[in-house]
Amino acid sequence: MLTSIQNLIEEIWQEAGAWPIFVQAMRRALSKRSGEGNDYRLASLPGYCCEAAGGEPGDVIPVTAAWLLFYTAAHLMDSVEDQDQLDPWWEELGPGTAASAATGLYFTATLALNRLDVLLSERETPRELRAGILNRFLVMCSGQHLDLVQTQPILEQYWQIAGAKSGAFFALACWAGARLATDHSDILEGFDQFGFETGLLIQILDDLMEFRYMASSPEKKKVRSLRRSLPVVYTLEVCSEEERNRLNGLFVADYLLPEHIEEIVAAIEGNGGVLYMLMELDRHRQLALDGLKRAKVPGSMKGKFIALLDELHAPD
Numbered sequence: 001m002l003t004s005i006q007n008l009i010e011e012i013w014q015e016a017g018a019w020p021i022f023v024q025a026m027r028r029a030l031s032k033r034s035g036e037g038n039d040y041r042l043a044s045l046p047g048y049c050c051e052a053a054g055g056e057p058g059d060v061i062p063v064t065a066a067w068l069l070f071y072t073a074a075h076l077m078d079s080v081e082d083q084d085q086l087d088p089w090w091e092e093l094g095p096g097t098a099a100s101a102a103t104g105l106y107f108t109a110t111l112a113l114n115r116l117d118v119l120l121s122e123r124e125t126p127r128e129l130r131a132g133i134l135n136r137f138l139v140m141c142s143g144q145h146l147d148l149v150q151t152q153p154i155l156e157q158y159w160q161i162a163g164a165k166s167g168a169f170f171a172l173a174c175w176a177g178a179r180l181a182t183d184h185s186d187i188l189e190g191f192d193q194f195g196f197e198t199g200l201l202i203q204i205l206d207d208l209m210e211f212r213y214m215a216s217s218p219e220k221k222k223v224r225s226l227r228r229s230l231p232v233v234y235t236l237e238v239c240s241e242e243e244r245n246r247l248n249g250l251f252v253a254d255y256l257l258p259e260h261i262e263e264i265v266a267a268i269e270g271n272g273g274v275l276y277m278l279m280e281l282d283r284h285r286q287l288a289l290d291g292l293k294r295a296k297v298p299g300s301m302k303g304k305f306i307a308l309l310d311e312l313h314a315p316d
Helices: 002-016 020-034 045-052 057-082 095-114 124-149 155-179 185-216 223-227 230-238 241-250 258-270 273-294 299-311
Strands: none
Touching: 002 020, 002 057, 002 095, 020 057, 020 095, 045 057, 045 155, 045 185, 045 299, 057 095, 057 124, 057 155, 095 124, 124 155, 155 185, 155 230, 185 230, 185 258, 185 273, 185 299, 223 230, 230 241, 230 258, 230 273, 241 258, 258 273, 273 299
């Protein structure tokens, strides 16, 4: 299926007349994502859900291509807006290059969705899918905006942002794939739940792995991304007022020194931040499995979904 997706994307660029220099930038962005762990494995979600709901996996190629394109574009824009570590392919030319490539990927994704009109004979399904996908992206953008303007979220806001960004994004992949096969609301809600909880699992794991890396290799670090991570948000929620004031005092600077990192790590561990993340991983995994049950995923397909969840595990 991956080859079919890549061929579709290349065909769209050629038909649209995108300039080679721009196509090269978009290709590099997609290639960057393909080298990062489970990205392409997770792109199998729409196909899995379509097949599990009784549809034909081949019908999902335009939707999967669009989802992967949106996913890559969102990652690029998130990196630019959060001022994260720069990807080598656009570091020399600056963040404007990444934003330009992301814009092209967004429009490529929209053109990929238009292929549903040709692929499917029923006219209502393509319209509903396009509307559902684009409407959800407005919600995701809302989450990203709140993430940018709320520099120190409380725990409730952390989950709100994570749900609107990562949760909604993977819920969309599962809902869209299943919608190609069925319009049964309970089944669609089950797939939606599985995707939403999978997205939250990915977000928690990202924060946990970042914490583990920080704890093992304390070094100078930007404050902005750290203070919005789950272990820090949780610790500030549950620690004493004296400790909270001390930690907030450290977060005033743009960067944290190694000795400050060590102090923050100690505060997180002392207030049960790691245990909280591990408990949340177990809880959201079970909620994802509950979604499979609600979606009535047949036993022959359930193993594929569970294997995907098994790949999302806490670092040792």
